[in-house]
Amino acid sequence: MAASTRFCVAVHILASLALQRGKPVASEEIAASVGTNPAVVRRLLSDLASAGLTQSQLGKGGGAMLAKAPKKISLLEIYRAMDEPAIVAPPRSMPNQTCLVGRNVQPALRRVTEAAEAAFFATLAGASLKQIVKDIKADSMAA
Amino acid sequence: MAASTRFCVAVHILASLALQRGKPVASEEIAASVGTNPAVVRRLLSDLASAGLTQSQLGKGGGAMLAKAPKKISLLEIYRAMDEPAIVAPPRSMPNQTCLVGRNVQPALRRVTEAAEAAFFATLAGASLKQIVKDIKADSMAA
DNA sequence: TATTTATGTAATCAGTCCTATTACGGTTTG
């Protein structure tokens, strides 16, 4: 699978914005930190803005800014904004419905996987962008 | 992303074996229940055998069987046997190491994502193949 | 022993998704 790296990059972007405290940051500047193309950053920023996490200022001197305080942005919100697919992907072809197992395995399994995904999300919900920013600063102190 | 469906299919396969109570089941028969190609089933079975969850009998009248009791097979073991990639994929290109954020975001983020993945795995570890089989039977009763 | 049935594995192919890149229209500042 070519797994999506969007979530990690989105966190990187938001952390960069948080460290600028309201000053608009150009997509080109962010892209230089992430190590990717400005258009990629703008595309992610577009999704983050739709989710209400950022806002952009057009025109000269413009750029992206946080729309909420870092403390109020949970990692789950960021994850959701990326519209990632389910962690556990169901089979592509329909199982044989005339078979006892084929008819019932996937619903039975889904009950467990949904609980597991919920546990995953709950952990992300418990961490905020502020914590990430704090960790970034702490790492810089230690070095 | 073309997410992997291997885990769900593997559970389907193992549930089919569990319901046969030790009688070897041919890959063709399993494939008919799953709705896929026998070679796909054999490939998954190969991974499951490597993980010690199944064993195969070659030759005429052969097929696959469980190597352990359903009660002793957790969904986490099955998931691990599929060798799925990490749930949260790190960026492909290295962030700019001369930048405070670029240097430190990913390690900081990883601490949280590892905790989230651990929560996901813990839930899978708490469920066994036996439960799935029981649910399958229960569903058939209800219908 | 020859035949039949099955597994194990490799090779290939089409389809899908991801990221990078280019391009261009629209917006705001100066």
Place this chain on the structure above:
DNA sequence: CAAACCGTAATAGGACTGATTACATAAATA
């Protein structure tokens, strides 16, 4: 009006999935 910047679409290269075919090997059986 010119410059800087965003928003979005289109395209291309790479990577991974699952389906399929093929074939060597192993075990049961007549």
